[in-house]
Amino acid sequence: MARRLLFVVQEALFFTTHRLPVGLAMRDRGWEVHVAGPADPAVAARITAAGLYFHPIPLGRGGQNPLAELRLLAALFMLYLRLRPKLLHLVSIKPVIWGGLVARLLGLPAVVHAITGLGYLFIRAERQRGLLHRTLFRLYRFALRHRNALTIFQNPDDLAMFAQEHLVPADRWVMIRGCGVDMQVFAERSEPLIDAAHPPVVMFPARLLGDKGVREFVAAAENLRMEGAEARFVLVGRRDPDNPTDIGEAQLQQWVASGVVEHWGYAEDMPAMLARAHLIVMPSYREGLPRGLIEAAAIGRAIVTADVPGCREVVRHEVNGLLVPVRDGMATAAAIRRLLDDAALRHRMAAEGRAMAVREFSVEGFVAASLATYERLLQARGERL
Known part of the structure; x- marks a missing residue:
């Protein structure tokens, strides 16, 4: 059976801009790499051109319609059953919460949760401290407590908040600061000239x-x-x-x-x-x-x-x-x-x-840290990357 890594992302474009190097590194190690996210034909074409697989799912980032969320849960359930990924990498709020819930219910072997920021829902919930706030925390708590999972945090403030609320087990997190940048592509550039015709x-x-x-x-x-x-x-x-x-x-x-x-x-x-x-x-x-x-x-x-x-x-x-x-x-x-x-x-x-x-913040450091996270989860099952 093919060794499959499945990313579930909140927006397909952000996979290509933020996590494609990790997908390519896993592809080069012989893994079959799949990406699931909202339909985006142009981005999907770039993903498949890189030798990866794309699966559109009904993920509406801004909606809170219960029927839409149930459709997403059903789509994730069927996708997981079809692919049976050995590694699952969930990125951002809805993939982590709903994708993590389904992964736990199905008992998938290894899950990475990436907390990439808490978004407008958290900012709103933090102000209200009401039902939305409590519901978000309960969902996170269930999703993140998969038996073989690691949660990636990008900054210590988010980690401190999750730890304080007992959302993630104390020994089941890693800190990876950002998604890395290619320092050759983003090479140092001098400032443009400033003069009367060219203001800053x-x-x-x-x-x-x-x-x-x-x-x-x-x-x-x-x-x-x-x-x-x-x-x-x-x-x-x-x-x-x-x-x-x-x-x-x-x-x-x-x-x-x-x-x-x-x-x-x-x-x-x-x-x-x-x-x-x-x-x-x-x-x-x-x-x-x-x-x-x-x-x-x-x-x-x-x-x-x-x-x-x-x-x-x-x-x-x-x-x-x-x-x-x-x-x-x-x-x-x-x-x-x-x-x-x-x-x-x-x-x-x-x-x-x-x-x-x-x-x-080099992309090489980001890829190495991501692969080390995968390795840790696989080793817990007696396997190697």
């Missing part, structure tokens, strides 16, 4: 979500423009209508029409896009460990971000960027102003960021 570019490189801090970025841009700042403020990313914090098309068009920000759309070539920026700003509310900030550090850009879990793992205050209070557009504006006005500081932070990215 302040870039927000993320999905256009409220929880990513896009409103604080726009508020900061408005404030700085009123102060007379000579800079271009640009949004680089797509909307995400499935996410309840998506800003909406009308809001986006209003911002662009006002002249406060520009929208450069979604970028396939992120190294080239980031190279056009002088400063990267993403004042997110909470992250697992944001790959976009690692990419920005890798090419050599100073960063402004919020002092929240995940973001402060990539940006060390006054070292490779500035941390600001969460949900604070005025503080974000002040940090941007400081780095626009002090090119020497900006360049020093950029160099520190590149060195830190190479040292701590």
